[in-house]
Amino acid sequence: MDRIxxxxxxxxxxxxxxxxxxxxxxxxTPAGEASFDYLVGSLDVLAVAGLNISVGERVWASxxxxxxxxxxxxxxAFEDDExxxxxxxxxxxxxxxxxxxxxxxEEGDNPVVYSGTLRIVDHGAWTxxxxxx
Amino acid sequence: MKxxxxxxxxxxxxAPAMAGGGFMCSGEGVEAMFxxxxxxxxxxxxxxxxxxxxIWSTVARPDVIExxxxxxxxxxHRIAFDLTDPNMQQVVAEIRLFWTEEESDPVFGGTLKMxxxxxxxxxxxxx
Numbered sequence: 549m550d551r552i553x554x555x556x557x558x559x560x561x562x563x564x565x566x567x568x569x570x571x572x573x574x575x576x577t578p579a580g581e582a583s584f585d586y587l588v589g590s591l592d593v594l595a596v597a598g599l600n601i602s603v604g605e606r607v608w609a610s611x612x613x614x615x616x617x618x619x620x621x622x623x624x625a626f627e628d629d630e631x632x633x634x635x636x637x638x639x640x641x642x643x644x645x646x647x648x649x650x651x652x653x654e655e656g657d658n659p660v661v662y663s664g665t666l667r668i669v670d671h672g673a674w675t676x677x678x679x680x681x
Numbered sequence: 682m683k684x685x686x687x688x689x690x691x692x693x694x695x696a697p698a699m700a701g702g703g704f705m706c707s708g709e710g711v712e713a714m715f716x717x718x719x720x721x722x723x724x725x726x727x728x729x730x731x732x733x734x735x736i737w738s739t740v741a742r743p744d745v746i747e748x749x750x751x752x753x754x755x756x757x758h759r760i761a762f763d764l765t766d767p768n769m770q771q772v773v774a775e776i777r778l779f780w781t782e783e784e785s786d787p788v789f790g791g792t793l794k795m796x797x798x799x800x801x802x803x804x805x806x807x808x
Contacts, residue, residue, distance in 0.1 A: 653792035663802030675790030677802035
């Protein structure tokens with residue numbers, strides 16, 4: 549429980565602190581059927597401070613500050629030089645709502661390319677590409 | 682049931698190239714095809730990439746930059762393979778894909794990086 553409180557405090561602090569820059573990464577499917585946006589801080593490890601997920605008319609948001617929607621929380625999340633892996637969970641942390649799996653590629657001075665797959669349980673699976681981050 | 686669907690998908694992917702098994706991939710300014718061989722594991726038979734007005738291919742032709750199939754691996758919902766120069770001394774292209782499915786055919790998405798040329802987001806169709 550202490551660990552959960554600690555992580556929550558870190559994320560709240562991350563989102564609230566002007567000293568730590570945050571940026572949205574927006575991932576969309578080619579035809580725009582679904583999206584998965586996540587707010588990250590400029591840390592050496594992945595700390596997701598916010599989530600917005602949509603498919604059709606269905607929307608999930610981790611905070612009312614990020615828009616209307618059903619509640620969603622960040623489950624396991626991991627990033628290294630090659631991948632970004634994020635699971636979005638229901639607010640009881642009992643079931644997966646969506647899974648984002650991205651590879652990263654960078655060449656020269658161009659921005660990093662993020663692309664992979666998005667699975668939203670009971671709704672579908674798509675390829676996605678992302679901007680931001 | 683899902684395991685059966687995925688297994689069937691990969692059985693199809695592993696079909697001989699003559700039967701049309703493989704990946705057709707595209708991104709903004711790039712197209713690629715990767716025929717697969719039969720047998721166990723992920724077996725890349727050939728490769729062709731078109732980007733920036735150039736063609737890289739494992740099939741030698743006057744109009745292409747020749748490349749070779751190198752390391753490849755599939756597992757844990759990831760597919761990774763590299764293409765090199767014909768002498769296998771330099772990596773020419775790195776393809777990294779995730780795949781997933783939700784009561785549907787699998788979808789494949791990821792990146793194509795070509796050192797000295799660029800990096801692209803790609804989506805692939807398996808057939």
